[in-house]
Amino acid sequence: MPKLWNATVETHRQAVREAILDTAATLVAEHGLSSLNMSQVAQSAGIGRATLYKYFPDVDAILAAWHERQIHSHLEQLAEVRQHNDGPARQLEAVLETYALIAHSHHGGAEAAQLHRGRHVGHARQHLIDFLTELIQEGAKAAVFRSDVAPDELAAYCLHALEAAAGLSSRAAIARLVKVTLAGLQPPLPAGESVERTTAGSG
Amino acid sequence: MPKLWNATVETHRQAVREAILDTAATLVAEHGLSSLNMSQVAQSAGIGRATLYKYFPDVDAILAAWHERQIHSHLEQLAEVRQHNDGPARQLEAVLETYALIAHSHHGGAEAAQLHRGRHVGHARQHLIDFLTELIQEGAKAAVFRSDVAPDELAAYCLHALEAAAGLSSRAAIARLVKVTLAGLQPPLPAGESVERTTAGSG
DNA sequence: TCGGATAGGATACATACTGTCTTATAAAAT
DNA sequence: ATTTTATAAGACAGTATGTATCCTATCCGA
Numbered sequence: 001m002p003k004l005w006n007a008t009v010e011t012h013r014q015a016v017r018e019a020i021l022d023t024a025a026t027l028v029a030e031h032g033l034s035s036l037n038m039s040q041v042a043q044s045a046g047i048g049r050a051t052l053y054k055y056f057p058d059v060d061a062i063l064a065a066w067h068e069r070q071i072h073s074h075l076e077q078l079a080e081v082r083q084h085n086d087g088p089a090r091q092l093e094a095v096l097e098t099y100a101l102i103a104h105s106h107h108g109g110a111e112a113a114q115l116h117r118g119r120h121v122g123h124a125r126q127h128l129i130d131f132l133t134e135l136i137q138e139g140a141k142a143a144v145f146r147s148d149v150a151p152d153e154l155a156a157y158c159l160h161a162l163e164a165a166a167g168l169s170s171r172a173a174i175a176r177l178v179k180v181t182l183a184g185l186q187p188p189l190p191a192g193e194s195v196e197r198t199t200a201g202s203g
Numbered sequence: 204m205p206k207l208w209n210a211t212v213e214t215h216r217q218a219v220r221e222a223i224l225d226t227a228a229t230l231v232a233e234h235g236l237s238s239l240n241m242s243q244v245a246q247s248a249g250i251g252r253a254t255l256y257k258y259f260p261d262v263d264a265i266l267a268a269w270h271e272r273q274i275h276s277h278l279e280q281l282a283e284v285r286q287h288n289d290g291p292a293r294q295l296e297a298v299l300e301t302y303a304l305i306a307h308s309h310h311g312g313a314e315a316a317q318l319h320r321g322r323h324v325g326h327a328r329q330h331l332i333d334f335l336t337e338l339i340q341e342g343a344k345a346a347v348f349r350s351d352v353a354p355d356e357l358a359a360y361c362l363h364a365l366e367a368a369a370g371l372s373s374r375a376a377i378a379r380l381v382k383v384t385l386a387g388l389q390p391p392l393p394a395g396e397s398v399e400r401t402t403a404g405s406g
Numbered sequence: 407t408c409g410g411a412t413a414g415g416a417t418a419c420a421t422a423c424t425g426t427c428t429t430a431t432a433a434a435a436t
Numbered sequence: 437a438t439t440t441t442a443t444a445a446g447a448c449a450g451t452a453t454g455t456a457t458c459c460t461a462t463c464c465g466a
Contacts, residue, residue, distance in 0.1 A: 009462090049416095050456090053454070168359075180349075188386065252445090253425095
């Protein structure tokens with residue numbers, strides 16, 4: 001797939017690299033994660049096996065690079081979504097919903113992402129956590145989120161909870177998941193103001 | 204490791220099977236998931252490679268069986284914990300805390316569990332979901348949990364959220380995670396009764 | 407336009423894991 | 437005692453790995 005000699009050497013190498021990642025992702029989506037091998041990637045990418053070894057030392061490295069690229073792309077999406085909303089509450093809601101949709105749509109590719117968390121302890125995933133942590137901290141300062149739990153713990157909670165989106169089928173179900181997850185971030189009632197509402201009984 | 208001819212053939216085969224699973228789990232914990240292979244398992248278990256193939260067709264099957272055994276064991280723990288508590292609210296809290304502790308302690312072996320979710324779509328995991336679903340449904344009927352979201356969706360949410368426990372370090376952090384997760388299950392305030400409490404500000 | 411540097415393809419090689427099969431031995435079941 | 441069953445050990449072909457060599461094609465600077 002990568003045209004020979006795109007222009008300069010550098011851009012060419014980059015193009016080949018990208019093509020390799022795309023190919024690997026496709027193969028994983030088609031034949032599963034465990035059956036991915038260097039020979040197959042090389043053949044599908046239309047390059048020699050030896051050449052492939054000049055780009056990546058092994059399958060793990062390919063998957064790691066692919067995962068890194070994915071996370072980076074998602075981070076950009078999330079950052080943009082954040083910009084388009086005002087206030088920590090709305091921002092977080094929009095960001096979480098977007099993340100849930102991503103988790104849902106990539107539930108095929110998530111297979112690899114899962115793996116990665118196990119292998120490399122996701123140094124890439126940390127960026128996501130950091131991004132959410134900062135957002136939640138803002139909200140905690142503004143008292144729209146709870147402050148009795150550290151922001152980074154809440155961020156990890158969100159990320160994990162929203163991965164349940166991979167197993168959901170409808171868009172509405174994802175919205176509900178986001179709502180429930182957000183409920184976990186609400187400041188707790190200050191003990192004494194317990195839940196006793198006879199005004200509107202629900203189901 | 205499995206003593207030759209424990210007594211009857213059946214018990215012997217069972218003992219060997221268990222030994223294989225134990226060996227595999229140990230190897231995964233030591234050398235990682237991807238490097239696990241039939242030859243290694245056979246050698247470490249002290250049985251012939253051909254013999255191993257008479258118990259399991261491939262590495263995946265071993266991991267699947269191991270995972271199944273794990274889940275089964277966890278379910279027993281959770282069921283027992285539930286019995287020792289009264290009322291949906293306390294029961295769920297105890298169950299979730301136990302699950303979080305399990306997720307935390309098995310965060311090494313979780314590597315394999317993760318994999319499995321990808322491979323077999325965890326038919327074993329469904330048992331866990333079912334168990335939680337039923338418990339949550341009880342609570343929803345009693346109006347201690349929200350009923351605007353289906354119990355099975357809430358169950359999936361809980362399971363995913365609590366897996367964040369694997370990345371936590373302290374027992375206290377796990378308790379906080381459980382608290383936050385449970386907060387997501389609370390019945391929503393019936394719109395209008397929004398959060399405005401000047402009584403006790405939380406710094 | 408020529409030549410060094412770099413990218414690539416093809417191939418060979420030793421190693422390792424796979425899945426199946428065969429042979430021979432020892433214990434269990436009847 | 438005889439048959440069934442479980443096992444170890446080894447052979448086998450097929451395949452993936454990681455490395456190395458050889459040769460060609462393109463780019464870039466002189």
